[in-house]
Amino acid sequence: MEKFMIPAAEKILKGDKMLKSIDTDVFESLRTKNVDALIAAKNSGSRIIGMYCAYCPRELILAAGAIPIGLCGTVESAIPDAEKDLPRNLCPMVKSSYGLAVSDKCPYFALSDMVIGETTCDGKKKMFEIMESKNIKDVYVMHLPQMPDNNVSVDLWLSELRRLKDYLGKKFHVQITDAKLREAIHITNEEKRVLQKLLDLNQQQPVLISGMDMLKITYRIGFHPDRKEAIRLIEQVADGVNRAFPAGDLKTKRILLTGTPVGIGSEKVIKLVEESNALIVAQENCGGYKNVGLHIDENDPIDPLLLMARKYMKIPCSVMSPNNDRIDLIKKMIRDFHIDGVIDLTWQACHTYNLESYMVAKAVKDDMGLPFLHLETDYSQSDVETLRVRIEAFLEMIN
C-alpha cells in the first residue's frame, strides 16, 4: 500500500528557489554557526541556560548575563531514548526533549549550565522530576499558576520570579539589578517587536513568505547566542523583503495553524499543507504569534519583576484555565491575515490542547464561519498519507 503514494506538488517548491521574497540562507547557515558561537561564548566564560517553554522568564536569564536557549524537542530520533524511561503514550515533545537530554544527542543541552522547567502540563512536570533524578544537569522547576485571571496567580508567579532571581544570583555570583532587568526587558521587547514585524508581512495579499521558510527563520534564530545580533538579523530580513516574489498568488488558500508548537523536525503538517498548494500564512502557536504581542511598558516605574509576572500571565497557552485570550487571538489573526481556514494541531497525548480544540472549533466554525480541521498526530511519518487525505479534503472545503 505504501509504495504508490506520491507527494502532490514537490515541483512547485523546487522550481522557484531563486525567486523568493526573502533570503533564508543566512538562517539556514545558522544551523552550524550557532553551535560554534555558543561553544566560543562558553569558552570565554558565558553561562548558558536551557528553557523548555514560553513561560520561562528569559529576561531574568539575560539580566544574569547568561544566554537563553530553547531546548524543546522537535525531532523524532530522540524518542526511542526517551521511551526507555517514559511511557510511550506521552506527548512527543516531552519525549523528544527528554530523549535529547539523556542521550547526549543535543549540543545545546550539553552546553547548558542549567535548565529551567515549569509546571505547565502533567507530562512536562513529571518528566522534569525524572530528568532531575538522572543527575545529568541542574534542573530548576518553577511553579506555574494556572488560573491567569485570578490575582493570586500573579502573586505566585512574582514570588517564583524572585526565587529564580535569588537562585541565579547565587549560582552564578551575579547581582541582578533592576537596571539590568530593565535592559533585559528592553531587549526582549525588541525581539518580540521585530518578530511581529516579520510575521506581519504575511498579512499582505498575496502571501510573501511560506510557512516553511518562516519556520526556518523563527526556529534557527532561537539558538542564536547573541540576542542583539538576532534582533538585527530578523529586522534585516523583514526590511529586505522583496514584494515582487510572493510565496503564492491571490488564489492561494491562506491557512492559519494553531495548537501545539512546531519546530524543525516536527513540521510535517506545514509541509503537507504547502505540498497541497496552500500556504500556512500564520501560526498562532508558541514559536509563532502566541506571545509576540506581549510587551512590557518600559516607562512603568514599578518593580520590573511585577511587570514581568503580569506579562507572563497573559500568554494564551492551553495549560491555563480559562484560556479565552487564545480564542480572541485566533479570531484577530483570522481577520488580520485574511485566513480561509484553520488547522488545529494536537500532539498525541496533549490533553490540554486536545480538549481546547472544542472551543477553537466553535469559534472558527460558528463565529467566524470558516472550515476547521483538528489533527492529532505525533512526530512519526507513519500517518503522512492519511493526514494528506484529511488536509486535501479540508482544502477542498475552501472555495
Added chain:
Amino acid sequence: MLTAGLDIGSRTIALVEWDGMHIVRKEVVFTGIDPLKKSQQLMAGKHYDASVATGYGRHLASVNTLANCVITEIKAYAVGAHQLFPDVRTILDIGGQDSKVIQVKPDGAVANFEMNDKCAAGTGRFLENMALALDLNIEQLGPHALEASGKGVVLSSMCTVFAESEVVSLIGRGEDSHSVALGIHQSIVNRVCAVVRRVGYHPRFVFAGGVALNPCMRQLIEHELKIPVSVPADPQIVGALGAAIQAANNLSGKKN
C-alpha cells in the same frame, strides 16, 4: 463528452465512465499489488475528454497521466452521492481499510467530515477477518447474521486480532454462530455510529462503500441511529462516479 472517474482504493479499484448525464460503463476490480497496471488495463484503448482520480492511489494515477486532476475520496463521495440522491445530507462510507462520515451541505459541498483509518476495527477488514473465523465468505456473513433468532452475542474486544480469537472461543463454547455473526456486526456498528454522532447526521442518510453491500449492516445502522438509510444500487462506485462527474464539471468550468 466522455469523462472517467477512477477510484483507487486499498482493496478495490472502481472506474466509472460518464457522458454528462449517465453512467456509460462501470467496473470494480481488486486492487492487488500493482494498482497502476490494473488501472491502465481498465482504461486501455479509451479516449476521455477529462479524467479525475480519487482514493489512496489518486496521486499515483495523476503522476502517471491516467488522470488530469485529483480529488480526495471525501469530495468524490459527496459529489457522487449528491448525484444519486440530490437531497443527501450525511454519507457513511465503510471501505476495506477505512471508514468516513461526511456531512453534506444542501448544494452537495462538504460541510464536515471525520475519518477512521487508524485501525481495522470499524472497517470492512474487520468483517472479512470475522467471516474467516466463522468459516464463511464475506457475502454470506450478513445474511447469516440476519438469521439469528435473538440478540447478538456481545463481543468485548474491539481489536481485530483479539476479536478473532474471541469469536473462535465463543464458537468453541457452543454459542450459536448466527448470534455470534450478529454480535460481530453490532460491534462494528457501535463503533462507526459513535463517529457518525460526533460529526452529526441528518436525513437523507446514504450508506456507501463495499460494506454497504451487507444487508445486516444497513439494518443495524438504521436501528442504531433511528433514521432511514439509503444504499445506492452500486455502493462501491460512488467515489468513482463523483470523480467522473467532477471531471465533467472541470470541463464545463463549473465550480465543485
